[in-house]
Every structure is written in structure tokens, then in C-alpha cells.
Amino acid sequence: MTITTYRELLERAIEAKKNAYAPYSKFPVGAALLTTDNSIFTGCNVENASYGLTNCAERTAVYTAVAAGYSNFKAIAIVTNLEELATPCGACRQVLIEFGSEIDIIVGNEKGEYQVYTSGELLPSCFSGEQLGNL
Numbered sequence: 278m279t280i281t282t283y284r285e286l287l288e289r290a291i292e293a294k295k296n297a298y299a300p301y302s303k304f305p306v307g308a309a310l311l312t313t314d315n316s317i318f319t320g321c322n323v324e325n326a327s328y329g330l331t332n333c334a335e336r337t338a339v340y341t342a343v344a345a346g347y348s349n350f351k352a353i354a355i356v357t358n359l360e361e362l363a364t365p366c367g368a369c370r371q372v373l374i375e376f377g378s379e380i381d382i383i384v385g386n387e388k389g390e391y392q393v394y395t396s397g398e399l400l401p402s403c404f405s406g407e408q409l410g411n412l
């Protein structure tokens with residue numbers, strides 16, 4: 278994947294972050310998910326007074342894409358307001374790896390700095406649907 282693609286996804290994630298609903302944590306997050314046919318779906322975190330119901334930006338983007346009929350993903354960019362690059366939480370790693378271990382996960386900041394991992398790299402030895410087949 279090209280650096281231009283990474284940068285475009287990061288820009289879309291920054292835009293998506295503006296819609297974050299984060300009154301409790303004050304930690305807005307934006308995500309931009311690229312499908313294999315080059316569609317982009319964005320997401321932001323959506324918090325709730327019952328904290329456990331909070332949904333992260335990455336999962337919002339994935340669920341939005343799936344609801345629209347897409348389930349083949351190439352990459353996802355994630356941006357927070359931190360200068361330090363923030364990687365996805367465990368729940369989001371599990372949701373992302375459901376759709377493949379080679380999805381590029383681009384974590385960036387608003388200064389344009391970023392680092393790229395793969396979904397498999399961030400969740401080694403993961404639980405998968407293949408294991409369910411062994412029951």
C-alpha cells in the first residue's frame with residue numbers, strides 16, 4: 278500500500294474524529310477503514326453513561342462497513358488527539374482479526390506521524406472462527 282493511501286486514510290480518520298461522542302473520557306478517536314475495492318468507511322468512538330456500552334472508533338467503522346455489505350478490508354487508520362501513537366484496544370484487535378490477519382493498521386497523530394502494524398501482528402495466537410469448527 279502506498280504512503281499516499283496511508284495519508285488519505287489518516288486524513289479521513291482525523292475528520293471522523295470530529296464526530297466522536299466522548300463526553301466522559303474526553304478522548305476522541307477517529308478511524309477510516311479501506312475495503313479491498315477501495316471504499317472507505319469511517320467511524321468514531323461513541324461513549325455511554327453506562328461505560329461498558331461505549332463503542333470504539335475502529336469497531337464503529339468495521340460495523341458500518343459490514344452493515345453496508347463489505348467484509349474484505351485492506352487497512353484501517355486510527356487517530357487520537359495524543360502525540361503518542363495509540364494502538365487499538367483488545368476488543369478492536371479481536372474484531373479486526375475476524376476479517377483477516379493481514380489488514381494494515383495505521384496508527385497516527387495529527388502531526389502526520391504514523392506507524393503501520395498488521396492485524397495479525399497486534400493479536401498473535403488469537404481466537405478465531407476456525408477454532409469453533411473444531412468443536
Ligand SMILES: [Zn+2]
Binds near residue numbers: 336367
Ligand atoms: Zn477499541
